[in-house]
Amino acid sequence: MEILHEEVIPVRPNTTPDYSHDNPVVRVLGMIENAVLAAARECYHFDELQYLFSIRSIHLYGPSAPDSNVLDPRAQDNKCDFQKQNVQSFTAGDTHLIRGKVSVGDWTGSFIRISYAAGPDTVLSARMNGSLGPAIRLWMKVGNVALPGLASVPYDAESGRYAIEFWSWPGSPVDLRAALDARGQAAFDRGALVANPSLVQAKGDFTREGLDGSKVGSALDVAPTDALHPVLPLHIEVAWADASGSVWDSLDGANYQYEFNMILRGWENFLSVGTSPNAHGGPGALEYRNLLSNYAQYSNMRELARTLPSWSFDAFGNKGPDGRFEPFMAVDYADLHIIRPNSAIGLHRHRDNLEIFMTIGDRAGLMVIGDWAKMPNRERCFEVRTLRSGSLALLKGGNLHSLINPSDEDLFLFTFGGYD
The missing domain is CATH 2.60.120.10 (Jelly Rolls)
Structure with missing residues (x-):
């Protein structure tokens, strides 16, 4: 674990930060509200959607007086000063992910949506010295399963991002298209909605009945590769490229490592x-x-x-x-x-x-x-x-x-x- 010391903003003694304007919580809420999905809204289980927004930088407020000059978090030891913990602002990274449940007809499964910012300040745009064009390419690994090659990711004008959704649909792509509404069919036709049950797996019965202790020792033992496992984290490895596959945003070959890992437990999420x-x-x-x-x-x-x-x-x-x-x-x-x-x-x-x-x-x-x-x-x-x-x-x-x-x-x- 590494502390990034340059991200602490001093606060003048005897002043209070203005939390009513440009609050970072409002920004996060706006990112959720502005998220766009490929098919009709009715297809998605909105109360079960999970969002992952990458972060480029975070700025924290410095401590209150008399510790206003103690900007090194390692030395911020006053537990009664909450100001030093508060986020002042953040800069979002280029990649966003969403996972959740999706339904068409009688079928319910899982999906993962991944998108990349299309503005001029992205890593890929800077390396291209200009526009990225109508599509970019993606290499992605979900758990231990990787795409066999580079996927084409089209530009989505509605969100202003390059975006693609992978669904766990187990049938033929033709049948998936037929089951979709007009919006979903348009996304399917431009390559923004893809059936890939190997990449996005939905194999577990995580209901109370399915996980009863008389049948199963633990939820940890059930479908550990399921993309919506209620307890286990989901690790996703990502690299982006331009349309030709010659210019990369891949952390210089190390690839980006994203993880849905919130420890959330309750009536539907239990060991x-x-x-x-x-x-x-x-x-x-x-x-x-x-x-x-x-x-x-x-x-x-x-x-x-x-x-x-x-x-x-x-x-x-x-x-x-x-x-x-x-x-x-x-x-x-x-x-x-x-x-x-x-x-x-x-x-x-x-x-x-x-x-x-x-x-x-x-x-x-x-x-x-x-x-x-x-x-x-x-x-x-x-x-x-x-x-x-x-x-x-x-x-x-x-x-x-x-x-x-x-x-x-x-x-x-x-x-x-x-x-x-």
């Missing part, structure tokens, strides 16, 4: 489910869902653990050498909150601690989790998913997060973990 008769000696039965665990078969997952860099406080408030390990989640607070209509908990980073957001009541919010620090195995991105009532999202050190209430009613929230 295992089953029924316990006479739970702890009580009458009747209890239905359980394991969400996060350090026990038994899950003891090596380490989701509730952390490896500490030298700049992080441990559970007892001490710093030490790199590589210290805590096999538990330290909880220093537990709070209830109400996020008012059309409001949000702003984008803010965590240097040290784990924290859980859990929505309660009958409303859902938009959960944003991303990387503030640079992780060794993936590019920095904002990942956005719907956080339904009874669901929780776990954040770790090096991440940032936000919870948005886009509705006109209150959103109730339970949070616990540690301040940073």
